[in-house]
Every structure is written in C-alpha cells, then in structure tokens.
Amino acid sequence: MKLTSIRRALVPGIAALALALSACGGSDAGDDTSGDGVSGKVAVDGSSTVFPMSDAAAELLLEETPDVDVTVGESGTGGGFEAFCADKTDISDASRPIKDEEAAICEEAGIDYTELQVATDALTMVVHPDLAVDCLTVDQIIQLWGPDSKVKNWNELDPSFPDQEISLYGPGTDSGTYDYMAADVIGAESESTRADYQSSEDDNVLVQGVAGTEGATGYFGYTYYEENTDSLKALSIDSGNGCVEPSAETAQDGSYTPLARPLFIYVNNAKYNDNEAVKTYVDFYIENLAEIAEVGKFIPLSDELYGETQSALEGIGS
Amino acid sequence: MSVATSTAREVTRTVSTGRSKDKSLGSLVFLGALWFSLFFGVMVLLVLIVDTAIEGSPRFDSALITEYGSRVRPESTGFRAGILGSLWLMVFTALFAVPLGIAAALYLEEFADGDRWWNRLIELNLQNLAAVPAIVYGLLAVAVMALMGFGRSGIVLGGAIALALLILPVIIITTREAVRSVPQEIRQGSLALGATVWQTTWRQTLPSAVPGIATGTILGLSRAIGEAAPLIVVGLAGSVRFDPTGVMSEITALPMMIYSLTSNSQEEFRTAASAAIIVLLIMILGLNALAIYIRNKFQKTW
Structure with a gap:
C-alpha cells in the first residue's frame, strides 16, 4: 500500500523534472541572446x-x-x-x-x-610620528618588506637611522593593497611580502597600531593616511630621483612611483x-x-x- | 543483521558508555583520545558559529535579505541578489544532477555487468571524481558552456552545470548505496511474479530506495550551496543588482558575496558578511532538515 503511494508520487515527479529540464533548455536559450550586445x-x-x-x-x-x-x-x-x-x-x-x-x-x-x-591608487608608508626617519629608497622598502627579510632594527636599513626596533603593520594577504605591495612594489617572484607582521583587514587598526607603537611602520591606501595626518608621519619615497612626499599631486603626476598607479x-x-x-x-x-x-x-x-x-x-x- | 554490524554495534556501545570490562591503561587512554577528538571537533565548530553570530548580530535585520548590495550605504547593504542567485542555482543544479545521477546509479547497480572493463573503468572514475577539487568543476563547466556555444558563462545555466558536475559523483555513490540496501528478496519476488528487470527497478527497487537517495541528494546540494570557487571560475559576477528571471540571467551567489566582503577594509561590510554567513548556515540547515524529514517519512524496515 505504502509502496504504491510512493510510486504514484515519484513517477509524475520525475516526469515533471524531465519536462522542466527539456523546457528550460529550449525556450530560454532562444529569446535571450548572450554574447553580443544585449540591450539593457x-x-x-x-x-x-x-x-x-x-x-x-x-x-x-x-x-x-x-x-x-x-x-x-x-x-x-x-x-x-x-x-x-x-x-x-x-x-x-x-x-x-x-x-x-x-x-x-x-x-x-x-x-x-x-x-x-x-x-x-596610492600606497603610503607611514611611521610613528617620533621616529627620525623621513625617506626610504625603493631598495630599502624591498629590504624591509621583502619575503626573505630579517630586518629587525631601523639601523640595519641604514646606519644613520636610529637604533630602534621595528614593529611592522600591514593589510592581510587577501587585500588588494597587499597584492599591490607584493607584486608591484617589491616585485618578488612569489608575489608575497614578509609574513612576520601585525596584519589586519581594518585600516583603522593599522593606523592605531602604528600611531601607538614606537618604531612602528606600516602601509595602507593613501586616503587613510589623509584622514590621519595628525597621528602618523608619512615616509617620502626615493625611486632614484630624490625623495618624493606622498600627495594627490605627486601620485597623479607619476613622481611618487612605484607607490602610486593610475x-x-x-x-x-x-x-x-x-x-x-x-x-x-x-x-x-x-x-x-x-x-x-x-x-x-x-x-x-x-x-x-x-x-x-x-x-x-x-x-x-x- | 550481519555479524560485522552486530560486532560493530557492540563495540560502539562499549566505547560510548565507557562501560567496558577492559580497564587496562591502554584502552582508557584510547577512550580519552576519542572523547578529546569529539570534543575538539564540536567545540571548534561551536566557537566558530557563535563568534560569527556575535560579529554579525548588529545586522540581523530585514535589509540583509531584502536589499541589494550597497557600497554607498555599507550599513544597510543586503544580500538579496546572492540569496536569490543561490536558490536559483540550487533548483537548476538539482534539475541537472538528480535525474542524471539516479539514472547512472541505477544502470551501474541494476543493469551493468560488473565484469566488463568499461563498467569497471566508469566505477573507478566515479570514485576519483568524488575527490576532485571543486575548482576543477568550474573549469569543466566553462568548457561545456563554450562547447554549447554560449558567449557568457556567468549565468544561472553555467553555475548550475558546474555545481551539478560537482555533486554528481556524490549523488551516484549515495544512490548506489541506497539501491544496494534494498533487500534482494524484493527484487527476486518481483522477478518471480513475471516482472521484467525494468519493471522491478522502476516499481519496487527505486521507490524503496527513495529515503537514501533523497538524503544523499540533499546533502550533496547543501555542499553545493556553500561553494564559491567553481562559481568564480565560471565567471559569476561579484556585483548584481537585479533578480534572476531565467536560466540565461546573470546572477551572483551568496558564498561569493561573502567571500568578497570578508576581506573588505570597512567594518560594516565585514559585519554584514558575518550576518550573511549565518543566513547561509540557516539555508544549509534547512536543506538538511528537509533531508531528515524525507528520510523519516519514507523509511521502511523489512
């Protein structure tokens, strides 16, 4: 008895499935052209x-x-x-x-x-406001953030830099900012940066971290720096033609390279x-x-x- | 009941109640390890869910499911496009995968000659297919769409093909399991009364196997609903602000929207993503509840 009722329910069910399948294969493919120029x-x-x-x-x-x-x-x-x-x-x-x-x-x-x-789009490298470092060359950025970097102290980058331990802050590996830094600025084959840094997807956390830790440095989008100029110091970047400060102008005229891109x-x-x-x-x-x-x-x-x-x-x- | 089953049941009972007569140190340590494994697995899951729920709690409002994604007003961004997209995908995935899967399983179980090399080859491939990474099915679906002559594959049809391919091995394997568990006597009785193999399969074996088939299918679908990787490969867009109207409609899916928002630097988007994870969980639990309901409703004992 039970068996029959199941069968009765099942047979039309499967038939309906088959019908629906063939129906949608046919009708919809016709009226809605894909590919070249669908209006709307x-x-x-x-x-x-x-x-x-x-x-x-x-x-x-x-x-x-x-x-x-x-x-x-x-x-x-x-x-x-x-x-x-x-x-x-x-x-x-x-x-x-x-x-x-x-x-x-x-x-x-x-x-x-x-x-x-x-x-x-521009990245800004920021440091704690009291740190006596104002400018980094592109090589120093690579030295500091490269995938094999072991740099722990500012004076390892340049003897004239203060003897101060570095704390690093940066965005997580999922973010586009990280990709930009890894692939375009550092340009390492592995498309990665060093991994031993404090990471957060929340740029506000990075701002607070760098602003509150002596010797700290980090990077994020220029617009976040713009909102926090009081609590952070932005590093100028020397890509061979002298130190260039990050600003909307230098980013757009191409001199703030390689940290800015159209x-x-x-x-x-x-x-x-x-x-x-x-x-x-x-x-x-x-x-x-x-x-x-x-x-x-x-x-x-x-x-x-x-x-x-x-x-x-x-x-x-x- | 076979000897193996009854022995297994005895062992399980002893372990779960801890009332074993064996009090040696070794077995106690093993029991402890078993409890730890259980505890660890359940705790991690629980902590994860509770953490996500707390993070997403500010966004448990109606806008979350009725509104489209909003970048201008992140505090009221919604997942309407993703939820509808995922539902459409599920329906069409089921339409593609279920009849195909059941038919394939019935052939292999009731009609195929297991000694033929091609049947053995099919069987071997099925086992392997179940272990193929999800993203590969996305590539497969793109190829299928291209062969069928579609310019754009980021539509309901493309996504459904990818997900159907993904869960097809699961459906075939569980359906075979279900068909195999139908007692041989039912088939023999039917055949003895003069029914053909086809009639026996269609009228006796298949209806008796419905609970197992339904459970396997729905569990397969609940896996498919949470997939993002094959859909990204198929080219589903991340941002859609209209409802799907047919199989040729461009859509997005809930897991893709979640994936895209979890790494956003704006707090509001991550909160919304957490809330959406809970929505996705509820959808999956709903499907699983349906599976349990169907199994209980149609369950028979012989």
Whole structure:
C-alpha cells in the first residue's frame, strides 16, 4: 500500500523534472541572446582594485535608471582583459595599462577600445610620528618588506637611522593593497611580502597600531593616511630621483612611483556606440567620477586628468 | 543483521558508555583520545558559529535579505541578489544532477555487468571524481558552456552545470548505496511474479530506495550551496543588482558575496558578511532538515 503511494508520487515527479529540464533548455536559450550586445545589460569585469568604483557606479546609476542591469566581476586585471578581448564583457577594469600581448589579442579579435583613467591608487608608508626617519629608497622598502627579510632594527636599513626596533603593520594577504605591495612594489617572484607582521583587514587598526607603537611602520591606501595626518608621519619615497612626499599631486603626476598607479576602465567602442545601456553607464561613471572615487577610497583625478578622460570619452562616440 | 554490524554495534556501545570490562591503561587512554577528538571537533565548530553570530548580530535585520548590495550605504547593504542567485542555482543544479545521477546509479547497480572493463573503468572514475577539487568543476563547466556555444558563462545555466558536475559523483555513490540496501528478496519476488528487470527497478527497487537517495541528494546540494570557487571560475559576477528571471540571467551567489566582503577594509561590510554567513548556515540547515524529514517519512524496515 505504502509502496504504491510512493510510486504514484515519484513517477509524475520525475516526469515533471524531465519536462522542466527539456523546457528550460529550449525556450530560454532562444529569446535571450548572450554574447553580443544585449540591450539593457552591461557586463563589467577585471581588477578587484577598481571593483569598488565600478560597483559604486552601478549602484548610483540604479537610482536614476532602474532598467539598466549592470554586472560587475572581479576576476583580476589579466582575467578581465582575457574576457574583454574575447568579446565577453563590455568594459574591463584595470589597475595597469593593457599589455602589448593583450592588445594584440584584442586587435586580432577586431575589438576597438578606449582607455579611460578613472582614479589614482596610492600606497603610503607611514611611521610613528617620533621616529627620525623621513625617506626610504625603493631598495630599502624591498629590504624591509621583502619575503626573505630579517630586518629587525631601523639601523640595519641604514646606519644613520636610529637604533630602534621595528614593529611592522600591514593589510592581510587577501587585500588588494597587499597584492599591490607584493607584486608591484617589491616585485618578488612569489608575489608575497614578509609574513612576520601585525596584519589586519581594518585600516583603522593599522593606523592605531602604528600611531601607538614606537618604531612602528606600516602601509595602507593613501586616503587613510589623509584622514590621519595628525597621528602618523608619512615616509617620502626615493625611486632614484630624490625623495618624493606622498600627495594627490605627486601620485597623479607619476613622481611618487612605484607607490602610486593610475586606475583605468577600458570601454569597448562598438558596444558603447551600439548598446544604449553601456553608453548610459560609462557616461554616468565619468560624469560622477569624483563621487565614485571617494566611495572607492581612491585619489580623485586632478582637473587636468579629468579633462583628458572626458575628451577620451567624447572620442568614442565620434 | 550481519555479524560485522552486530560486532560493530557492540563495540560502539562499549566505547560510548565507557562501560567496558577492559580497564587496562591502554584502552582508557584510547577512550580519552576519542572523547578529546569529539570534543575538539564540536567545540571548534561551536566557537566558530557563535563568534560569527556575535560579529554579525548588529545586522540581523530585514535589509540583509531584502536589499541589494550597497557600497554607498555599507550599513544597510543586503544580500538579496546572492540569496536569490543561490536558490536559483540550487533548483537548476538539482534539475541537472538528480535525474542524471539516479539514472547512472541505477544502470551501474541494476543493469551493468560488473565484469566488463568499461563498467569497471566508469566505477573507478566515479570514485576519483568524488575527490576532485571543486575548482576543477568550474573549469569543466566553462568548457561545456563554450562547447554549447554560449558567449557568457556567468549565468544561472553555467553555475548550475558546474555545481551539478560537482555533486554528481556524490549523488551516484549515495544512490548506489541506497539501491544496494534494498533487500534482494524484493527484487527476486518481483522477478518471480513475471516482472521484467525494468519493471522491478522502476516499481519496487527505486521507490524503496527513495529515503537514501533523497538524503544523499540533499546533502550533496547543501555542499553545493556553500561553494564559491567553481562559481568564480565560471565567471559569476561579484556585483548584481537585479533578480534572476531565467536560466540565461546573470546572477551572483551568496558564498561569493561573502567571500568578497570578508576581506573588505570597512567594518560594516565585514559585519554584514558575518550576518550573511549565518543566513547561509540557516539555508544549509534547512536543506538538511528537509533531508531528515524525507528520510523519516519514507523509511521502511523489512
């Protein structure tokens, strides 16, 4: 008796499953074209550093035009370009300019694109305000933070530095700031820094740690330093042309290198011209760039750079 | 009941009650080690859950599940897109994996000739597949999507294929276990009355195995719902602010949103991520409760 009732329930159940399976395989594949230019949809992918900005742009745009569906991924600058040049995305976020070999792939696929700078990302090395160190060379940063570093005292870096033990503070290995330091500033093959430091994902913890410990040093995004200039001292960086103080200006004119880098979005020209949604999103993005950069905690573009970005944007439409 | 089962049961009873007649030092130490292992495992889990719950407690509000993610207002960011995305993924993962898995298990258990080399090969591969890292299934799904001619794979269909491939071995193995535990006499009785192998399987064996199949399937699904790695490979976006409308809809998933927010430098986002972890746990516990309910409802003893 029981057995029969189970069977009666099961048979139509499985039949329904099979039906539903075949139904969705057929109908939905037809009406909703994927790939080339879906109206009302914008696909963004790329750098996880730029992600907060593109995400904020999507959110703010939603308040104005609820019908534009924006998806933003964060599969990394390289992965982003791969999808971008395979025509799978409309816009690619990048924390570095496109490489020649990536550009070649795009060209081969017949994809014309435009590079728009959206903000500047800068790291700041900070120390306890009483420490008598003002400037580090890039080599000293590598010596201090490199994966094999055993440096324990400031005078190991330079005999003229005070005899003071170093306490290190830095972001956790998941963060984009860590990746930037490890891969681009130190440039070690392992893409890592030394591991024996106090790490926190919360930049406020790092600020408090460095401000409250004698001989302490740490690094984080420039905007956090800007909010805490009273309690911290920022180190100038010497990359071969003398010591350069971190500031919005030095970050943007390229002299505060290698601790500052421009952030870009790459726009597919054809998608911008054909897909109203892409045009709406990009125009909105650039129009509200200062506000979006602030949400993403990056240095907004100077008037001059913003002018360049605007004229590059106008160039796509023509 | 076999001899092995009854012996095992006897041993378990002795160990769990501690009422063993064997009072030697060795066995007491072993008993202590067993208790410690149990205690350690449960305590770590408990501490983890309680810690997460406390961290996420400021965000146990309705906005957490009804709002889309917000970067401009981190204090009221929500996981609506992720929760809906995960639910859609679960439904379609089940639609793909369950019929395929059950069919494969029935073939292997009731129809296949176990001496043939290809059947042995399939069996060997199944065991190995169950141990393949989740991320590999993501790559597989990307390949399948490309072969099917889809330009974008970060959609419900792509994610569901990845997760279905991921849990297919689990479903096949548990279904085979369930089918095998149906007494041989049931089949023999059915065959003796003139039923074909197909009729016997469809009308007797399969219905009797439902509790085991359902349990295995739902446990497989609860594993799939917590996966982020294969979905990232498939290309699901991290940020989506619209509800899924079909299998071709771009979506995001709850574990991906959690993953993305836990390393954020803003306190509010990490709090929200902790709260979302609890939401995910509740979803998984809900699925497991369903598994237990189905097992008890359909359980039969012979």
